[in-house]
Amino acid sequence: MAAQKITPLLKDELDIVIPTIRNLDFLEMWRPFFEPYHLIIVQDGDPSKTIKVPDGFDYELYNRNDINRILGPKASCISFKDSACRCFGYMVSKKKYIYTIDDDCFVAKNPSGKDINALEQHIHNLLTPSTPHFFNTLYDPYREGADFVRGYPFSLREGVPTAVSHGLWLNIPDYDAPTQLVKARERNTRYVDAVMTIPKGTIFPMCGMNLGFNRDLIGPAMYFGLMGDGQPIGRYDDMWAGWCTKVICDHLGYGVKTGLPYIWHSKASNPFVNLKKEYKGIYWQEDIIPFFQNVSLPKECTTVQQCYNELAKQVKDKLSAVDPYFTKLADAMVTWIEAWDELNPTGDSAKIPNGVRK
């Protein structure tokens, strides 16, 4: 039997992006796994507050003043008072891969009691191909101990590059407010030992709590929208990014994986606060989902930015009738791409050094 392959660390190719408004105490638990990496902290809320980063971590930190200074008028596309602001971190990163995690997420244990190195699993997911064109009933065929099943065409066994690795959560599940209210005590205790590719043509509700992606392949699509202060909606940031990303991945031939790794989600947010934030979204998603299920991008769109701008146009055309918010959102999507391109002129993003620590 072949020896277990070692997953490369990628410590010079991956940034960890963390939005926070409180503190970063949770990093202590992650230290064994995160310390080799460069962190990008996006500080939401009051910029005059000092966020203490535990010693020993290499990081850069941006607060609202920094965002305004760096983006100027384009800063309007970055949400305030919402973890959606994290996407600013994606924009300023110079690395090929991003891992983003919430500050209430901790190291989980697998069924044998061992700590799960979530980052290592995400890296493995991103470095191995995806299989969006035909469902493999034994899930990820590139995992140790698995393969393609009988009937899987050999011409499809090379797979496609993986753009996104979507991890899951034990303990507090990512439910919407109505479900949280009805099932206040429900905890996710089921460890499902699988990674799988979400098939082409299928969209899903992406959660930003424990997420890895290949920034070179799909970065500009990971805009987390207009949420929080001054906006009519919240808690739809990651899902919006996920729907856009999936449509573009399907168009460009990239894969999206979901499943392992698990993290331990410790904090249940207030369901009444959540309900107020999500309220409009619950109605709007009935129109948003069919929009994304039916969207089609012209074959002339061959880059992520082109796809994204085309999506923005279609959002404006088709969803503005649902609410004027979508006109604003479509404009913000365009602003985001302009800002992304300004901060990331085409070239070797990996060769530019990290931003300076604050």
Add this chain to the structure above:
Amino acid sequence: MSHISIIDDEVDIVVGALQPDLSSFMEEWKPIFSRFHLIIVKDPDLKEDLKIPDGFNMDLYTKSDIDRVMGSSSTAISFSGYSCRYFGYLMSRKKYVICFDDDCVPARDSNGCIIDAVSQHIANLATPATPFFFNTLYDPYREGTDFVRGYPFSLRNGVDCGLSCGLWLNLADYDAPTQVLKPDLRNVRYVDAVLTVPSRTMMPVSGINIGVNTELVGPAMLPAFQLVKEGKIRWETVEDIWSGMCVKVVCDHLRLGVKSGLPYVWRKERGDAIESLRKEWDGVKLMEDVVPFFQSVRLSKEAVTAEDCVAEIAASVKEKLGPVNPVFARAADTMVEWTKIWKRVRRPSKVQRQ
């Protein structure tokens, strides 16, 4: 969490006997099978008498029964080898049919408990499926889980489930080339999930361990794609892959669901992959034509029952795949013949289009 109340009387367990001595198979499954009615179909090519222990409520069908029921159509469809189970499916009068290969026994879960694969298939079939939007926590109707944030409320009722595809520990359902390349590869990973395979996504359905709602799926479970040199080892056939894709296309069109995942069965060692490869059986090659066909086939809105759907698929097979290889033209004809026999022998399936 919806309650599952299926009466045992609504279930048939169908087993195709490709080997004569079923004693250990039946004894191992007895605690699970004993409540149900069994249909055992003897492979018409098998010469020896079957050895079946007592104590089961069962019907046994052999070549003479097949010939009698098929009558003048007896040469049109082959029930040889693994396809013998379709005769059992045809003869069943129950709503739910659960099938296992005769080289499988009950598996144990990660706690060491025997898995009641029949109950799990029933649970899968009796709870809704969710093919229109992917739930990242898998089957939302399972105990301890639900739909995640962002899942549209209008889709949370789900749709009826037509097919439940189980998995295998130990000898997984790999093809011969894979098994030759990795002779020690055994599936030891117990993945505690059931999920709905999304609409318009095709998959290779393995016939080793499945459950069917016969009222919904009807003749879409069919013995049509039999190849020359097809053998008595699973990796020498693709008949179930073909049948499964027909079922998936029908379910997608009729807005029904197909689930995959639990339950697991334990599959015993059998066969020599190198020997099988030597036979130069061309199933692997033909999949390159089969899969793109099923991915692109679309049915008309006039097709509102499984029978209608199968007829349209057969016509499309004949038109598009027939010219590629005569085996496809034969498959199309067999599908038409099978549907006729199905209508003659069984009740028609429900009009399902929503």
